Structures are given as structure tokens and as C-alpha cells.
Amino acid sequence: MVEDTDMQEEIHAEDTLEQVAARMAAARLHQRIEASEIMANLDIDSRAAQLGIDWSQVNLDSIHLPPGENFGIESDDEGVYHDDQLEFDTGFGNIIVVDNLPVVEKTKFAKLENVLKKIYNQLGVIKENGLWMPVDLDTGVTLGYCFIEFNTPQEAQNAKEKTHGYKLDKSHIFAVNMFDDFDRLMNVKEEWEAPQTKPYVPGENLQKWLTDEKARDQLVIRSGPDTEVLWNDPRQKNTEPVHKRPYWTESYVQWSPLGTYLVTLHKQGAAVWGGADTFTRLMRYQHNMVKLVDFSPGEKYLVTYHSQEPSNPRDASKVEIKVFDVRTGRMMRDFKGSADEFSIGGPGGVAGASWPVFRWGGGKDDKYFAKLSKNTISVYETETFGLIDKKSMKVDNVVDMCWSPTDSIISLFVPEQGGGNQPAKVALVQIPSKVELRQKNLFSVNDCKMYWQSSGEYLAVKVDRYTKTKKSTYSGFELFRIKERDIPIEVLELDNKNDKIIAFAWEPKGHRFAVIHGDQPRPDVSFYTMKTTQHGGRVTKLGTLKAKQANALFWSPTGKYIILAGLKNFNGQLEFFNVDEMETMATTEHFMATDIEWDPTGRYVATAVTSVHEMENGFTVWSFNGKLLYRVLKDHFFQLAWRPRPPSFLSPEKEEEIAKNLKKYSKKYELEDQDVSLLLSEQDREKRRALKEEWERWVMQWKSLHEEEKLERQNLRDGEISDEEEDDEEAREVKEVEFEDVIDVTEEIVQE
Amino acid sequence: MRPILMKGHERPLTFLRYNRDGDMLFSCAKDHTPTLWYADNGERHGTFRGHNGAVWCCDVSRDSLRLITGSADQTAKLWDVKTGQQLFSFKFGSPARSVDFSLGDKLAVITTDPFMERTSAIHVKRIAEDPEDQVSESVLVLESPNGRKRINRAVWGPLNQTIVSGGEDTVLRIWDAETGKLLKESDAEVGHKNTITSLTKAADDSHFITGSLDKTAKLWDMRTLTLLKTYVSGVPVNAVSMSPLLDHVVLGGGQDASAVTTTDHRAGKFEAKFYDKILQEEIGGIKGHFGPINALAFNPDGKSFSSGGEDGYVRLHHFDSDYFNIRI
DSSP: OHHHHHHHHHHHHHHHHHHHHHHHHHHHHHHHHHHHHHHHOOOHHHHHHHHHGGGOOOOGGOOOTTTHHHHOOOOOOOOHHHHHHHHHHHTTEEEEEEESSOOOOOHHHHHHHHHHHHHHHHEEEEEEEEEEOOOOOTTTTSSEEEEEEESSSSHHHHHHHHHHHHETTTTOOOOEEGGGHHHHHHOOOOSSOOOOOOOOOOOTTTTTGGOOOOEEEEEEEEETTEEEEEEETTTEEEEEEEEEEEEEOSOEEEEESSSSEEEEEOEEEEEEOOSSSSSSEEEEEEEETEEEEEEEESEEEEEEEEEEOSSSTTTTOOOEHHHETTTOOOOOEEEEEGGGGGOSOOTTTSSHHHOOOOESGGGGEEEEEEEEETEEEEEEEEETTTEEGSOEOOTTTOOOHHHHSSSEEEEEEEOOOOOGGOEEEEEEEEETTTTEEEEEESEEEEEEEEOOOOOEEEEEEEEEEEEETTTSEEEEEEETTSSSSSOOEEEEOOTTTTOOOEEEOOTTSSSSEEEEETTSSSEEEEEEEOOOOBBBSOOOOEEEOOSSSOOOEOOOOOOOOEEEEGGGGGSSSEEEEEETTTTTEEEOOTTTOEEEEEEETSSEEEEEOTTTTTSEEEEEETHHHHHHHHEEEEEEEEEEEEEEOOEEEEEEHHHHHHHHHHHHHHHHHHHHHHHHHHHHHHHHHHHHHHHHHHHHHHHHHHHHHHHHHEEEEHHHHHHHHHHHHHTTHHHHHHHHHHHHHHHHHHHHEEEE | OOOOOOOOOSSEEEEEEEOHHHHHHHHEEEESSSSSEEEETOOEEEEEEOSSSEEEEEOOOTTTTTTEEETSSSSSEEETTTTEEEEEEEEEEEEEEEEEEEEEEEEEEEEOOOOOOOEEEEEEEESSSSSGOOOOOOEEEEOSTTTTTEEEEEOOOOSSSSEEEEEEEHHHHETTTTTOOEEEETTTSSSSSSSSEEEEOOTTSSSSEETTTTTTTEEETTTOOOOEEEEOOOSSSEEEOSSSSSSSEEEEEEEEEGGGGGGGGGGGOOOEEEEETTTTOEEEEOOOSSEEEEEEOOOOTTTEEEETTTTTTTTEEEOOGGGGGOOO
């Protein structure tokens, strides 16, 4: 530490701390270079020859250096150690500067030093000669500050934090700074400058797609390596590209629930894309090997999921789930554990947990999310990302739970226990109070499935019950009216109790539901309503369609229209049905269709054949009433998803008013439609004309070449006078006359 | 009009060929006997017996007197059409995949498959006027640059100056028929992305159409190898043909035969699809086969066409008058 004191002398001589720092660094560097030069110059062999030592005679292991002596040669190990030390030192991270000390004369210097040592020895180990208090050279009076060097930067940091503002006495309040901070602090301007207000740079309008002049909707498709975002342009009977990127995602893509973001999955994690015109990356979320993602309904949070297959097949797979804030990209909470903790052995329990593990509740506020696990339901709140009341809800043997789509109400199902001694039950629980609002016990139940209506007004529970013999089951419904007083429950049984229920679907935002029931391959479809004028609050059947080739139901997002679809075994039968009028609008087929998706406005429907089939991959867009608009063929077609729209800002009254005066509003658009279709046919004609012209040019060229080569051809045929060739044109004309005759003949036959 | 179903083969059809006058139709199939039919009413005229393997391809001379066939029995044979007698047999060490007579019928181009250690090759044989003088030596042998890939079809270019070939390596090549030099290759960017299964040229040798398993057919200029048109089918294309009368092309194919039984019969799309040659738009389709279509041929008068399928049937279609008035 001799050098250190030397340096301190220098510090004393110079005034600016900057220069001090530079000098100190330079001095140390010099030292290191010297050391390395010694090493480099050491040519062992030449030295040995000089000294007349035969290396082969020397047993190196027998040589022991006196302890503490290295003859000026550093061992390799020491070098490494030393390097670390040097890095430590050059940082000056372990030095603090204490200001506002009392200015004392030489006589009191030692006393002050002792006081300071006392204070700072409590907070860390001061290095030997680590305290340095400069004095005025002429008078020997201290300058009112000192440097203290600790053993570690941590101690220095700690000392700074603890003693900054320490009151030695009334007029001496310590101001402590890190030595490293001085550069920065020296640069602080003497006069206070008003912070410049940065000009506001507006962020991109993430919802610009909603302002499309033609009010079109976007969709994303994946085919082969490409992911494309397209406008659906039904007027042009085609799509218009927005953004295309090969290898955009490594597994799939997903829109956020309000359509603001498109999320892509990668090895390193997930990323969201969006923006005004092109899709730029807005945020990344680091999660290695992410497999699944899920947004909260208000798109504030993104849940990512990763599961790792266990090395031992008997173990459960490892699961890691992270919850991110979508906008800031901050991880709010992560959950780790074995797959058992995240599932209850239900569907999907084999490879990992059933997705989504966390179900978001409470509508668009993203306030709560819940997890179902064995005998418990854990409800978390997003304010603290902790459990509500710091504990999970205990519900023995619970197997299923659903949130109301709008309110913070959970519906849960507990199956029968003790061989039927304890009945199954369906209960509604209010969150966060955890009060049970309503419950119903059900007997001889095999299974239950819960369906919430989209505005949270009704809950339908499909109950499969055993028949008396327990050999087979039959189904019925329990219908809860959530918004009415005391939540009345109704029981609905199908006309034919033994019918199997194939599909069930609520009308979005409406009061009707559709059920496919009966036996394959020609089941019946029935429609029911929860509201009728005659019956008051009774569920009533609207009608039944007999023997339909359907196994799936797709309501328009605005209600009223529904598609009865026969997917898979039915090869893509589609029936577009108007439930208001109870009439079929169109029956058609998209052969082998695997997926059906309504656009968010309910104006168009896309049906797709994905690559589960080898052929005819691609999608078809239909109008809401079943008119085919256009087809797009894409090989290796994987996915199609419409971009969702956020809910409308119009009040229900306003919407109704628009619906009433639709004629007035639609006039403008009809004219536009007409213009477009005129323009389109004009463009089409133009295109065709160009193609024809181009073709004519080729044909002319071929003809002239053919003519030129005529003689050569004859020669190749041994000079055979190819009369037919010369008369080609004539022959063709003759032939054409011939077939006109044929036409006449057939017409006569038809007349007979 | 109702098609005429010609049931003469017991195995899948492989090739169909009309003679120049349009009154005879030759069919080849995986059974060993090429068959001659009356192109008008579909009656069988006779068979050519002698091959001992699937017959892949045939061609008939301009005067309709000679027939040449290529077969998996590693021979190509010359036949007397009148008598059905075999005139000569070219022997190869591997199956003969395609045959084509030159203009003037003095030369024939024969392609052979890669087999054992042999690579695929294109052979040019001189065809003697008198079968007595026929020799089996090749005038020219072209080795394909991608020897382990099959050449599915090779035909003569204009004035016998070039040979155009296409096959499993998806590249179309133009060769000098004199020197055997490779003159041109199709652009990989615009060319087929999968095996080229078929190649049919226009009557005046000015352009030709290729079908491919990449589910498209493409129209090319025969001299410059310029891509003119692409027809998108949605199913693998096994056979292509062009109407000599109207600007129509017809594509045949369908799901691979091995996958057929697993799905609905409509799934295979075993249609002969008609396209507007210029606008590249689909006009219509003719269903009927219950297996993929392997062969298509237009009658030189353009008023009838026939299709041959994996199902072993040849379907002969005479067009209704409506066909000639199609407007799109």
C-alpha cells in the first residue's frame, strides 16, 4: 500500500478530482505493464544455458520457495488473482467522499480522524491508511472533507447510504458521495436550468386499422413458412396484403382479444406486433421455449406457458408460467411447478396442464385470474399479483370452474362423491368476497358442462345423468338467470330425453341458444329462447330443424344468424340460417372444411381447409347469408384468424337507431359499391384485353417462324408435299362449318 | 354428351395418343398390351402383344403405319399398326419411360429410367424406312445431369433441332439434338417446384405445356423456354393436353393413388379440369374417373378428347355444342 500513499500525496498536490482519477489509473497501468515485461523477457532456456544448469538433471518438484518469497516471478495462479484485484481497484467503487466535516486545526486533526474512524468502522472495514483527510499545506487546517477507502464497494455503498445526512453536530451534516460519482457531479451546472420539455412524440396509432375507409376487417393466415396479414376486401372479391413475413413465428400467431396486438412465439419467448401501417415489434417477453400464450380479456397482461418433459417418464412434467404486463414488458409474476399443480388430470393432463391454466375473470378490467388445482381454486388479483385474502379457496373435489364473461362470478362444478351419497353440485361464487351466491345439488350425475352467455346474463349447465339402470346417460340443462333476483334456475329437458347432445351454443349478446341433438349422421337442431312475451320468464322452444347434417354451431357475433356446419365426417356441409325468421338462407358446402370463423362484425364468414388435409388447402370467404365471395388456395395452410375489434362505443340506443334508419345510411355505401363494381369490371376487361394482345403477339411470332421453316420441314419429310399443312387455315374453317351442322342436329333432337 | 367408357385394360392407364387423322386412339397401360381403338365410337380395333411389362408411352408415325412403344420390360418396340406385328425391339438396361417420333419419323427419342447402376438417359435412335434395315445403335445418348432422377418425358423441338426434357428434378432442359449439348435450363424461380409428370407440345411445335406434382401446369415457349402461363390446379397434375381448336387446356390428376381409399371419393378431385389458355382461369371440370387421371389426349380435330385413369378406364368424350360457345 505504499503506492497508495504516494498517490495520495499527488492528490493533495493537484486540485481537480478528475485529474487525480486519471493519474491513479495511469500509475496502476504502468505497474502492470512492467510486470508483464518481466515475464516476457524471461527466457528460461537461455538463462539455464548461461548458468550452466542442465534442465534434465533438475527435479522441479523438489524445489520449494521460501514462504512469502517469489523472487519477483508471479505464478500463473497469482496472476489471475491479481487481475481480479486490479479490476476491483481501478473502479474506485470502494471509496467514498465525506463532505461538511468540521474544519479543524492540526492539533485536533487526530481527534477528528478518530471520530470518523469510529463512525465508519461500524459500517465496514476501512483499509489500512484508507482514511485520508487533506489539509491546507500552508496552515495545516483541514479542508472540511475526507476520503475513505473500504475493502469492498458494497461496504462503501452501505456507508454512503447510512451516513449521508448524518448529523455530527448542528452545523455539520455529512454529505457523502461515492468517489466514482464525482465526475458526474462535477459536471452539474452551477445554475439551475429548467428541464427541457421534450416535444411530445405521439406513439403509433395502434388502432389505425379500425379507421379503414372501406370499413374492412383484417385477418391473419399462416401457410408454408409465411405469415400474412390481409384485408378482406369483399368488393374486390379478393384480399389485399397488409404485411407478409416468412418465418414470422416459430409455432403459431394469435391476436389479442381487442385486436391491438399480434403475438408471435419464438424460442426465446413471445413478441407482440402492431402499429399504424406496418407491423413493427412493440415488445418482447423473454420466456425460453414458450409453448402457449394467453391474453387477459382487456389485453393488459400476457400469460406465457412452457412445459418441460421430465427425464423420468414417471415424473410429472415441469411447468413454468409467466405473467407479463403487455405494454411495459415487465414480468409481473411467475409460477413454477410440476404439471400436477396446474391441472386436475382433466383433458390435456398428459403433456402438461390444461390450457389456459389461468382463467381471467371480471370482464375487461383484468382484475382477477384464477387457477384450478386439486381441491382448491386459487384466485389472484392483479393489483398485487397475490392471492385474494392471501389464501386459496378450498373446494373439495372441484373439477371445473368458469368465470362469468362480464362479472367477477365463478361457476364451479363438484361431481358426486361417495358413490352417490353426496350429490354433485354446481355453485356460483362471488369474487372477491367468496360468497356463494347460488348453488344447486344434482343427483346421479355423470358429467357437467357449463356454458356462459357472452354478456353474462345466463349460465347453461348441461347435465349428463345416469338412467335408472346406470347403464346409459341422458342429458338435460339447468339454466341460471344471473341478473334476476335470487338467480332463478330452470330445468330444461329435450323433447326426446334420450337424445345425445352434440353441440350447444348461446347467441352472442342474445337470449337464444341452439342445440344439436339426436343421433348421427342426421341429428336435429333446436332453438330456444330465454325471453318470450307470452310465457314471461320461461324458456321456450322456437323450433326444431329435423335431420340436419351438422355437428357444429357458429353464431354470428352479432346474433340472429347461425351456421350449422357439418365438419370432419360431413365433409364441410354449411347451412346459413336466420333465427329471427327461422328460415334457411343458403345451403352450400366447402368441401372438407376444417375451420369456420366469423369476422368480428358478423358480415363475413371464412371457412378454411387446413393442412390436416393434403389437398385443396386454403380458405373461402362467404357473406353472412351464404353467398360465396371468393376463394384463396394456399398449400400447407395452417391457420386463419380474423383480427378482433374492440367493443363499439355506441350506446345500445344509438345502435338501435342506426338499425332502424339503415336505409338512410346504406344509400351512400350502395353507390360506392356500384362504383367499385363498375371499376372492377373495367379493370378486368382491360386485363383480359392485355392478356389477349400478349398472346396474339406470341401466336403471330410462332406463325411467322412456322412459315419460315416450312421448306425445311418438307425436306425432313422427304419432300412430302404436305398439302394439309398449306391448307391448314382452310381446313380449319371447313371443320368449323362442320360442327355447326352438328349443333343443328342436336337441337332438332331436343325439339323432338 | 355421355362419355364412352372403354374398358380394355386391366391395370391403370399410362398414356393416350391419337393419330394424325384423329380416327385412331392408342392407349398404353400397366398391363402389357397397348391397345388401338376407333376414336369415333370407342370400339376396340386390336392390341399389340409382345411386351412383358408396363407400357409407359407410345407414339405413332405421321402416316399411321408405325407405332413405337416404351415399356418397363426395358425395351422400346416398333410395331406395324396394320397387322399388329412387332417389327423391332430396342433393348435397354432399364425401363423405357417415354418415346417420341421426330418430324419426318426418321428419328425417335427414347428416355430410360435410372435403374441399378444406370443413370437416366435420353437416347436418339434412327428409324429405318424398311424394318429389315433397322439397327439398335443409338445416334446420340444424353446423360441427364441429375442422373438418379427420372426423366419423365422428352420430345423433339422444332425442326428436330432440339430435344426438350423434363422429369423428377423439376428442371426443363433443351438439348441440341445434333451435338447433345445442353442449351437451356428452365429458371428455377418460375419453374416447377416438384416432379414434372407430363409434357405435351402444340401441333406446330411452337409451345408446350407441362404438368407437375406441385399442383400446377405451365405453358412454355419451345424455342426460348420462356414461361408463358401458369395454371393452378389444387391437386397434383399427372396429365396435360391442349385443345387444337380452342384456346383451352385440360389438366388431369388427383390425389395420389395410394391415399385414395382413405377418403371420400370426391376428396381426390379426379376431374379433368378445363382452363382458358390465355386468361389462366378455370372453365369447368369433367368428373367420372374414380382414380387419378394419368393420361389425356385431344383429338386433332379438337372436338373430342379422351382421358385414362388409374381406374383402368379410358373415357372418350365428344363435346356438346355448348362447349364451343363457352364464354368467360
